[in-house]
Amino acid sequence: MSDRREAIVEGSIPRTLVGLALPLVAQNVVRVAQQVIDTFWLGRLGETAVAAVGLTIPVLGVCFALLVTPFVGTQILVSQRVGADDDAGAHRMVVHGFVLALLVGALVGGAVFLGAGPVVRLVGAGPDVAPLAALYLAVVALGLPLAGASDAVEAGFVGRGDSRASLWINVATVAVNVVLDPFLIFGWWVFPRLGVRGAALATVGGYAAGLCLALALALGPRMNLARRHLTLTAADFRDLLSVGAPITGRQVVSQSVRVLLVGVVALAGGAAGLAAYTIGARVASVAVLPSRGLGQAAQSMVGQNVGADRPDRARRTTRVGVAVAAGALAVLGAVQWLVPVPVARVFVPSLAGDGLALTVQYLTILAYGYPAIGVVDALLAGFNGASRTRTSFVADLLKYWTVRLPVAALALPATASVSLLGVTVAPGLDLGMPAVFWAVTGSNVVAAVGVGAYYAYAVRGGLFVDAAADVATAADESEAAAEPTD
Known part of the structure; x- marks a missing residue:
C-alpha cells in the first residue's frame, strides 16, 4: 500500500x-x-x-x-x-x-x-x-x-x-x-x-x-x-453519513426524473419515441463508462492528496481528470455522430422506420453533450474527494429538475396538463421528441458550465486547502475517540 x-x-x-x-x-x-x-x-x-x-x-x-x-x-x-x-x-x-x-x-x-x-x-x-x-x-x-x-x-x-x-x-x-x-x-x-x-x-x-x-x-x-x-465510534458514523448521504440524494434526484421522462416520452413520441429514447439511454450508459471510472479514480486520488496535505496535487488531479474524461468522451461522441445507424443496430438489429429515424436523431444530438459529461464527472470527483459531496447533490438537482425535465416537458401536447406518477406537468408546446433529445444534451452542457464556474470560484476560495485542514483535524479526533479509556 x-x-x-x-x-x-x-x-x-x-x-x-x-x-x-x-x-x-x-x-x-x-x-x-x-x-x-x-x-x-x-x-x-x-x-x-x-x-x-x-x-x-x-x-x-x-x-x-x-x-x-x-x-x-x-x-x-x-x-x-x-x-x-x-x-x-x-x-x-x-x-x-x-x-x-x-x-x-x-x-x-x-x-x-x-x-x-x-x-x-x-x-x-x-x-x-x-x-x-x-x-x-x-x-x-x-x-x-x-x-x-x-x-x-x-x-x-x-x-x-x-x-x-x-x-x-x-x-x-x-x-x-x-x-x-x-x-x-x-x-x-x-x-x-x-x-x-x-x-x-x-x-x-x-x-x-x-x-x-x-x-x-x-x-x-x-x-x-x-x-x-x-x-x-459515533463520530466516524457521523462522518460517513455526512459525506455519503448527499450522493444518495443525488441518485434519488436523477432516478426520479428519469422515470418521469419515460412518461413524457411515451406521451410525446409513442412506441417509436420510446424505442429511440431507450436505445439512446443504453448507448449512453456504455459510452460514459470511461468517464465514470475516471471520476471514481480521481475521487480517491483527490482524497489521498487532500489527506497528505497536498492541495496543489488535488487541484492538478482534478484538472487532468477533466482533460482525460472530456477527451475520451469526445472521441466516443465523434464515432457515434459519424455512424449512428450501426451503433443503433448493435442494440436492435431490426430497427427501422420512425424508430430508426428518431434513434439516429437522438444519438447524433447526444454526442454533442458527451464531453460535458466527462467534465462534470471529473469536477464533481474533485469536490467529492474534498468531502464537498453536497455540491454533487445540488448540481444534479438543478440539472434534472430545473433544466432537463422542464425543457423535455415542452415536447408534450399543448392541449392540457398531464399527471406523471402524481406530478402534474403543465401543458407543453407540442415540440415533439427533439425537445426531449435536446433537453438531455442541453442539461449536460449547462451542468458542465455551471459546475465549472463554481469549481473555479471554490478553488480560489481555498477548496482543497480547507479540506486538507479539515482532514487533519478529523483524523486527530478519530484517533483520540478510538483510544481506550482507563
Missing part, C-alpha cells in the same frame, strides 16, 4: 489516474455484460419473465441509491486517511462502512421484501406481470445487506488505491450469478427448475460470493484488517 500511496501523492498524475481507472472501467463493463446475459437466459422463459424482471429495475435502482451512502462515504474517508498516513483510521472506516451498509441494507431489504407486491403494482405492473415481478423483487431484496456490505469493503479498496481488488470482487459477483442462472432457472443437473425465482437466487448468490471474496481480501495481506480495527 505504501507504493500505491507514493504513486498517488508523488508520482505522475496522468499515469496513476489512468492506471487506477482502468480496472474500474473494466468492472463497469463486467456489470453491463451481466445485465445482457441475465436478459439472455430470462428471454428463454418468455417475454413475461423479461418484463417482470425489467419492471423491478427502477425499484432496485432506488434501493441501491440508498446503499450509496456507506459506499461513497467509505471510499472518500478511507482515501483521505490513507493520504494522511493514518492507516489504522482507514481500516476503522472500512469497518464502519461495512456495519452501516449491513444495517441500511437490512432495513431497505426488509421493507421491500414485505411490500414487494404493492411496490410493483405502484410502478405499473399488470396482473400478468405483477406476481413474477413481486417474487423476483422480494428474493433480491433479501440479498441487499450482502450487496451493500460487499460494496462498502470494495469502496475501502478503491479509496486505498487498490482498484484491482474492486475489479476481482465484481468479477466474482458476476461470474457466480451468470453460472448459477441456467442451473437455477431451468433446473439443470441436480437443481430444481425455479424460473424467475431461480434468477433472483442466482443474483443473491453472486452478492454472497462477492462479499466472501471482499472479506477474504480485506482480512488477508491486501488490507490486513484485524480485530484491533473493530472499534466503533
